Amino acid sequence: MTNERHAGKNKRESILKKDQFYLPEGVIYLDGNSLGPMPKAASSRVNKTVEDEWGEMLIKGWNDAGWMKQPSILGDKIGKLLGCAAGSTVLGDTLSVKVYQALAAALAMRPDRKIVLSDSGNFPSDLYIADGLLRTLKSGHELRVVAPEDVYDNITEDVAVVMLTQVDYRTGRMHDMNALTKATHDVGAVSIWDLAHSAGAVPVDMAASNAEFAVGCTYKYLNGGPGAPAFIYIRPDIADSVEPSLAGWLGHAQPFAFDLDYRPAPGIERMRVGTPPILQLAALETALAIWDGVSMDDVRAKSIALSELFIEGVEATCSQLKLISPRDSSQRGSQISFAFEHGYPAMQALIAAGVIGDFRAPDTMRFGFTPLYLDENDVKRAVEILADIMKNDTWKQPRFQKKGDVT
């Protein structure tokens, strides 16, 4: 530990893996919190899967290319970044489906309680999924959505499940996972954490948190590519007693026995549902290889340094923009958001100038800080370009006013 600390500066520098990612010429990418960039190794790896595996092996790829095991092998690589025990994390489906699986399982663990507690800073899909599940159950459950700062006080003894996203997708505000999980357990409720904006962004220790479930996606800070599968973690001591709602054949104890009756596979494997997306997993494999040996503490330190540099620069040069992320770096994840009434055209102007962030209605300009492929010079340059746009009112140009389908 002493040695590690001693070597801190060098280690932090070594986490810059810019040479392993492809970034278009002239682009400063501050949207890795939405979709991470392409690892340079991705295209040849995916090509290998298409031509040498699918093309040459055909159906035999399931065994000979190891396709069937990819969700567990890569799941473990993600688990390792999140402090999950080996064999407790598996990949598949999308985050929304994984939220459904976790919540259905958690509710089944507390049949006498009817409240699901969440907050208005949760990603809307998590709330929609909870709402859809409760409407499907028709069992008198209630989804109680409170303000993020009121969560703690609303963890009461009638709550079955506390379902939260650790890092707010709008502001980057970060919940105290360990404290809230402890409060959840103190009232006998079950804890589910959505780590979409945490995985690869901030240090997480699932084992230490003692939470029962975690879910997340792999196309943000983990850089798995558009539509990369989601992950789900179940605390090992309860995994064998979890009842799968989505009882698909690949979560069966013996999928290829083709029994008519469902028997869940041991442990986390029961959270697998259907055929895994092999091309997506190939891309994700290259992204996760970059994370091998990377210390999340080093990522965190660098993320804070870059974020502080950005806040300082923007506040010094863009008085129209108001910081809405927590100013205290320990209270936020790896993104910085500013409110600006004309945030949409301003972001379009910024993107046109090569600095890619994104916009969230009604007025939020979001910027993600991703130490694997961003350095101080990128951040300084991004500030300069943003300052120039604000100073010159570039965003007022009509071409930046037109709304796209997706931001």
Added chain:
Amino acid sequence: MTNERHAGKNKRESILKKDQFYLPEGVIYLDGNSLGPMPKAASSRVNKTVEDEWGEMLIKGWNDAGWMKQPSILGDKIGKLLGCAAGSTVLGDTLSVKVYQALAAALAMRPDRKIVLSDSGNFPSDLYIADGLLRTLKSGHELRVVAPEDVYDNITEDVAVVMLTQVDYRTGRMHDMNALTKATHDVGAVSIWDLAHSAGAVPVDMAASNAEFAVGCTYKYLNGGPGAPAFIYIRPDIADSVEPSLAGWLGHAQPFAFDLDYRPAPGIERMRVGTPPILQLAALETALAIWDGVSMDDVRAKSIALSELFIEGVEATCSQLKLISPRDSSQRGSQISFAFEHGYPAMQALIAAGVIGDFRAPDTMRFGFTPLYLDENDVKRAVEILADIMKNDTWKQPRFQKKGDVT
């Protein structure tokens, strides 16, 4: 119609698209009912998505490369092959997830009935999913599984949903979709068809069947690649009243408004859940392009011709193999199965000799017939090789006895 019939022979010949698929040298591929082969265009198309779209466009790919619309655009291409109205089919997730969505929605349409009727010829995952949903609901539902030949007589007035796979994955036996759907509707129940072994294999007319729901996968006869997403169809007149159980954000009326409340998108779009798998969709796009303009009637005629040729050849030369598919071609899909006590090693020996079929426990050797890339010579050669293996007891060699993980 007269002209079409007149031109029948030429049209049937024109459906052979062998030049558009990659097949390894010396391989006769009779397992397209499990995983279709790679379209030659797939690798460059996927590479374009990885390098030119993900790599160059980054987050902008969702709009600029049209990623967000792919599930609907490609869904419609599949719908067209299945007699679905435009705008009634969408892609996403896996078949097991789509079964769950359809069954949950169907049950919500008949709240006073508690029976889900299916059969023992259904793919096990469909039964597992039903079982998992009913256990999640805890509402006193019963999954009633009868023999395939007993389905008709068990469609009674207490049945809420009849959920069947049209073509039996083991034997190729095919249900009469229109007759069973009519019987289902006559008792006021809701009809769900799994078309996993139908799509791209046999003519289906969803509109004519009047069934409410259909689901299926795209990696079998449609050749979408390992882990290609599934599809779901809802009859257009009821789609707007279907309640999504998996209420994910991409099925929301305005996903990017980030409202806290869920409002389903109009029509079939509400069956979308989370972020679509863009690399898989790129591969699938090339596979579906090959189907453009292909007549399913022509595919069917050729499939029957190839199947008959195979049955005739095998029965003339391999007396140990017993046909377990229906002998009447109108009663089966596009696969032929034979029972053989030593089917596992026999299939391994056959695969080693370049003829790839597959094995399903306890004793079924399965062979799929896929007119897009198989011709009469392939079938004759496959018969010769199989006959040789049976005549020489090649399968008795120890190297063919060892069981793999997946067959």
